[in-house]
Amino acid sequence: MARILIIGEHDGQTLNPATAKTVRGAAGLGVDDLDVVLFGTELADVAAQAAALAGVSRVLTVTGEDFAHPLAARIAPEIAAMAGDYSHILTGSTTLGKDLLPRAAALIGVNQVSDIMEVIDARTFKRPIYAGNAIVTVQVPEGGPVVGTIRTASFSAASEGGSAEIVAVDAQADDPGHTRFVRMEGGNSDGPDLNSADIVVSGGRALGSADNFAVIYSLAKKLNAAVGASRAAVDAGYVPNELQVGQTGKIIAPDLYFAIGISGAIQHLTGIKDAGTIVAINKDAEAPIFEIADIGLVGDLFQIVPELEQAL
Amino acid sequence: MKILVTIKRVVDYNVRVRVKSDGSGVETDGVKMSINPFDEIALEEALRIKERGEAEEVVVVSIGGPEVQQQLRTGLAMGADRAIHVETDQPVQPLTAARVFLKLAETEQPGIVFMGKQAIDDDCNQTGQMLAALWGRPQATFASKVELADGKATVTREVDAGLEINEVDLPAVMTSDLRLNEPRFVKLPDIMKAKRKPLETKALSDLGIEPAADLVATAFEPPPKRGGGKMVGSVAELVTELKNKGLL
Numbered sequence: 001m002a003r004i005l006i007i008g009e010h011d012g013q014t015l016n017p018a019t020a021k022t023v024r025g026a027a028g029l030g031v032d033d034l035d036v037v038l039f040g041t042e043l044a045d046v047a048a049q050a051a052a053l054a055g056v057s058r059v060l061t062v063t064g065e066d067f068a069h070p071l072a073a074r075i076a077p078e079i080a081a082m083a084g085d086y087s088h089i090l091t092g093s094t095t096l097g098k099d100l101l102p103r104a105a106a107l108i109g110v111n112q113v114s115d116i117m118e119v120i121d122a123r124t125f126k127r128p129i130y131a132g133n134a135i136v137t138v139q140v141p142e143g144g145p146v147v148g149t150i151r152t153a154s155f156s157a158a159s160e161g162g163s164a165e166i167v168a169v170d171a172q173a174d175d176p177g178h179t180r181f182v183r184m185e186g187g188n189s190d191g192p193d194l195n196s197a198d199i200v201v202s203g204g205r206a207l208g209s210a211d212n213f214a215v216i217y218s219l220a221k222k223l224n225a226a227v228g229a230s231r232a233a234v235d236a237g238y239v240p241n242e243l244q245v246g247q248t249g250k251i252i253a254p255d256l257y258f259a260i261g262i263s264g265a266i267q268h269l270t271g272i273k274d275a276g277t278i279v280a281i282n283k284d285a286e287a288p289i290f291e292i293a294d295i296g297l298v299g300d301l302f303q304i305v306p307e308l309e310q311a312l
Numbered sequence: 313m314k315i316l317v318t319i320k321r322v323v324d325y326n327v328r329v330r331v332k333s334d335g336s337g338v339e340t341d342g343v344k345m346s347i348n349p350f351d352e353i354a355l356e357e358a359l360r361i362k363e364r365g366e367a368e369e370v371v372v373v374s375i376g377g378p379e380v381q382q383q384l385r386t387g388l389a390m391g392a393d394r395a396i397h398v399e400t401d402q403p404v405q406p407l408t409a410a411r412v413f414l415k416l417a418e419t420e421q422p423g424i425v426f427m428g429k430q431a432i433d434d435d436c437n438q439t440g441q442m443l444a445a446l447w448g449r450p451q452a453t454f455a456s457k458v459e460l461a462d463g464k465a466t467v468t469r470e471v472d473a474g475l476e477i478n479e480v481d482l483p484a485v486m487t488s489d490l491r492l493n494e495p496r497f498v499k500l501p502d503i504m505k506a507k508r509k510p511l512e513t514k515a516l517s518d519l520g521i522e523p524a525a526d527l528v529a530t531a532f533e534p535p536p537k538r539g540g541g542k543m544v545g546s547v548a549e550l551v552t553e554l555k556n557k558g559l560l
Contacts, residue, residue, distance in 0.1 A: 011473075071478075072441065073450055095471040098437050099453045102406065106442035111407045111527050114436050128535065129434050130329040134338050135533050141525040178481040179450040182466065186474030195472060231490070241456070241491060242474045247435075248490055250472065256559045266328070273538055277559055279550065294541035295553050307547045312560065 002029040002122055005082060007091040007100065008038045008059075009070070010046040017196040018092025018150075020157035023053050025150040026090055027158075028119035033057045036164075037082065039067040039075055051164040059166045066171070069181035072100040077173035080107035086145055087122070093149040093251075094195070105147040113138060113148035122146070131247045132270035152195070153253035153274040186240045194243065197226035200254045200275075202245055204268075205232035206261025206282070206301060213238050215305045216260060222309050228252070230262045246271035261301045264289030281305070313367045313423035313482070315358040317392065318413060319374045320348040321383045322433040331534045338532060347383045350428025352390075353488040356495040357458060358426045359391045366460050369393050371420060375404050375412055381511060388506035389498040395509070400516035407524035410442035415519045417447055422483060424465070429454050429487040440487040450480035454489040 004026050009016035019036065026034060036050045037060040050059045066074050079100075083089060089104065091097040093115050105112040118126035123140040125148065140146045194200065201223065203216040213233075220227045228245040229238065245252060247267040253274035260281045262268060269292055272278060280293035281304050290296040297304060323329055324344040331338055347355075358370045372387035373396040374380040384395040398412050417425055425447075430437035444451035452458075452467035456475065459466045460482075469476045470489045544550045554560045 072453075073444070076445060095454060095469075099441060099451070099471075102438035102441035103445040103451065105438070106407060106410055106445035109407075109524070111405050111524055112436070112438050113527065114438060124530070130323070130338060131432060131435065132535055133329045134331045135535055136529050137531040137533075138527040138529055140527055143525055176448070176450075178484075179452075180479045182477040182479050184474055184476055185468075235491070240474065241470050242472065256554070273535070277554075277557060278538070278541075279554070290543070291540050292538040294538075295550060296541065296543045297545075297547070297550050298543070304547055308550065311547055311551045 001032050002088055003032055003086045004029060004034045004088045004090065005086040006034065006036045007079060007089070007097070008036045008046070008050050009092060009094060009096055010038060010040065012040060012042060013045055015046045015049040016092065016094065017157055018094050018097070018152045019050065020053055021152040021155045022090055022092045022150040023055055023158035025116060025119065025155040026088065027055060029088060029122050031055065035060055037062065039070060039078070041065060041068050047166045051166050052160045052162050053158045054160060054162045055158055056162050056164040059164050060169050061166060062169055062171050064171055066175045070096055070100070071179050071181060072103045073176055073179040075100055076103035076107055078171060079104035081172040083108045083145055088146045088148070090148055090150055092152045094152070097149045101147060101149055108144060108147060110144040110147055113140060113146065115151040116148050117151045117154040127151070128270070131267055132273065133266065151251065153251045186242055191220060192224065192226045194226040194228055194245070194250055195252060197254055199223050199225035199256045200228045200245070200252060201225045201258040201260065202228035202230065202262060203233055203238070203260050204230040204262030205236060207233060207238055210238045212302075215302065219258070219305050219309045222312055230265070230268050259289050259293065260305060262289055263287045264292065314369045314371060314420060315361060315367050316416060316420055316422040316425045317351070317355045317358045317370060317372050317387070318425070318427045318439070319351045319355065319372050319383050319387050320428070320431045321345050321374065321376055321380045322348045322431055325349050325432055331532045335532050345379070345382070347386055348428050348431045350430060350432070350488050350490070352495045353490065353492050354426040354428050354486070355387055355390055355392065356493045357488060358424070360493065361458070361460065367423065371396060371422070373398065373413070373416055375400060375409055375516065377401055384511055385506050386498060388509040388511070389502045390496060391502070393509065395511040397511060397513045398516050398519070399513055405524065405526045406436050406438035406442055408521065408526075409439045410446055411521045411524070412516060412519060413439070413443045414446045415521060417443070424482065425485045427485065427487045429489055440485050444485040447485065450484040451487070452478055452480050452484060453487045455486050456489050456491045458486060458492070
């Protein structure tokens with residue numbers, strides 16, 4: 001009997017694709033009931049989107065000013081209070097999920113399974129360790145619910161066509177008051193979202209400067225792609241941190257991935273190994289990126305990229 | 313104010329980890345061990361806070377066998393004032409680790425517990441959040457900038473959408489992200505000096521902690537390999553390949 005609670009993620013207008021992927025990830029558990037809970041101030045739109053996901057039984061909405069921004073210290077006690085009704089509590093392995101769910105797991109009194117990439121049975125999962133250099137199979141002991149984050153790059157989004165009931169429920173905990181949202185910076189790119197884009201164009205250290213990254217943005221625009229970057233390019237200050245793809249950045253699975261001027265450090269490869277097709281463009285024919293790329297082209301990126309953009 | 317920094321001994325980040333051929337674990341015999349890089353960043357930040365005059369003492373703590381004292385000594389050489397070794401011969405998972413750190417937080421009364429956002433061996437990314445929950449205190453995870461004033465911290469956090477700035481009351485748990493700082497190199501005289509700094513050992517079994525039910529690892533395997541693909545010689549060939557695959 002799997003009774004599943006998924007914590008939905010949203011920005012007030014749109015349900016984060018991580019939630020639909022988490023619903024799909026849960027499908028392998030042998031679902032009896034699957035509830036999605038949403039916290040926020042105005043939830044009608046995102047609740048409707050969650051209710052339309054195939055496989056969702058109910059959408060629970062918890063509304064209040066406390067939830068204007070998703071703070072782990074505020075939401076985790078709510079999850080813990082709901083936990084008794086569920087066999088599984090899941091959310092996407094986004095920065096929000098990573099921040100929130102361990103806090104809830106500790107209040108419930110169980111260890112968490114981080115980054116579930118495969119469901120073997122209701123209490124057995126595969127997850128990556130050592131930056132993806134090994135995969136471990138773990139069993140969750142009896143005596144409490146399974147609490148886990150779903151590695152979103154490992155699952156496609158649940159399809160639409162559901163018509164779940166939307167139920168408003170009351171908050172059960174109080175705002176501890178010790179943690180306050182101040183503001184967001186960055187994140188104002190106008191292209192598709194890096195986490196869910198079908199095509200991603202990433203640049204690395206070989207770009208050499210923030211100005212030179214213009215060739216990456218230009219190609220991305222032509223392809224309606226999101227822009228990504230290696231850790232080296234972010235550390236060098238060419239692009240903001242939220243564009244970083246890799247073990248310590250975003251782990252993504254686009255249909256088509258361009259690695260341009262990226263040598264292919266293991267921590268970067270960990271972030272892209274679920275991509276459909278990987279194209280590598282690099283002047284160094286010995287770069288490790290070519291060992292995993294589906295299509296490789298050796299040469300000067302500053303000639304190749306504009307030429308490619310022309311040819312599209 | 314006192315800052316408690318947690319340190320985990322892990323396989324050095326430069327080591328290419330391999331799964332044992334019988335699938336019973338990963339090869340750790342004879343490989344170089346180091347302070348978890350995120351913990352090193354956490355320690356560096358704690359030391360900088362102290363050097364700015366905003367903290368009086370930095371205490372490093374680690375859980376494990378006698379070998380973790382090497383990493384604690386490295387922490388002392390970086391500049392920590394003293395070390396606590398919580399000794400156990402069993403591997404410790406995040407919830408039990410959080411319960412250990414809670415005990416230490418209760419006795420040491422730090423203003424900040426600074427931790428790495430995740431350990432690069434199990435990649436769990438849980439222990440800081442769990443400690444904050446059990447302690448009933450704020451958490452500022454994935455920190456790339458920390459400013460302290462009036463018993464509060466303003467912390468810039470690296471999140472999927474960009475940078476999120478939160479304000480938390482102290483005491484609080486903070487976890488470091490990569491771009492918080494670049495840790496200092498340890499100098500030889502500091503290594504000598506570190507040998508005389510206090511290092512206290514407590515048995516985990518004496519702390520009165522209820523061990524959490526651990527996840528059971530049943531198998532290890534190498535990741536599925538992506539085969540190398542084909543090389544093309546020109547942009548025109550590249551475009552043809554992509555069209556053949558239906559991607560353009």
